[in-house]
Amino acid sequence: MAKAINIKWETDGCEVDIPSEVDIPERFIDEDGVDDEMVSNWLSDTFGWLNDGFEIVK
Numbered sequence: 001m002a003k004a005i006n007i008k009w010e011t012d013g014c015e016v017d018i019p020s021e022v023d024i025p026e027r028f029i030d031e032d033g034v035d036d037e038m039v040s041n042w043l044s045d046t047f048g049w050l051n052d053g054f055e056i057v058k
Contacts, residue, residue, distance in 0.1 A: 001026075002034050004043065007054040018047050024056070 005021040028038045034056050044050050 002029055002056055002058045004039055004054040005057055007043065008052040009047075010050040010052050016049065018049060 002024045003021055004024055007018075007020050007022070009016070009018055011018075022043070024034060024039055025042070028035050028042065036056070039056070040051060040054075043054070
C-alpha cells in the first residue's frame, strides 16, 4: 500500500476541509511503482481541487 502525504492543495484561498494525506488506490501502482501523474489527476478529480505536489510513501 502507498499513501500520498503532504498534499499541497490549490484552494484559491478558500477554507476547505480536504485531507493532506490519502491512501493511493492499487490501480495506480504497478511493478514500476506509483504513477505520480495519474495520482495527481485522481486527487483533483476526487476532491475537486488541483494540487501543487505531494510525497509518496509506501
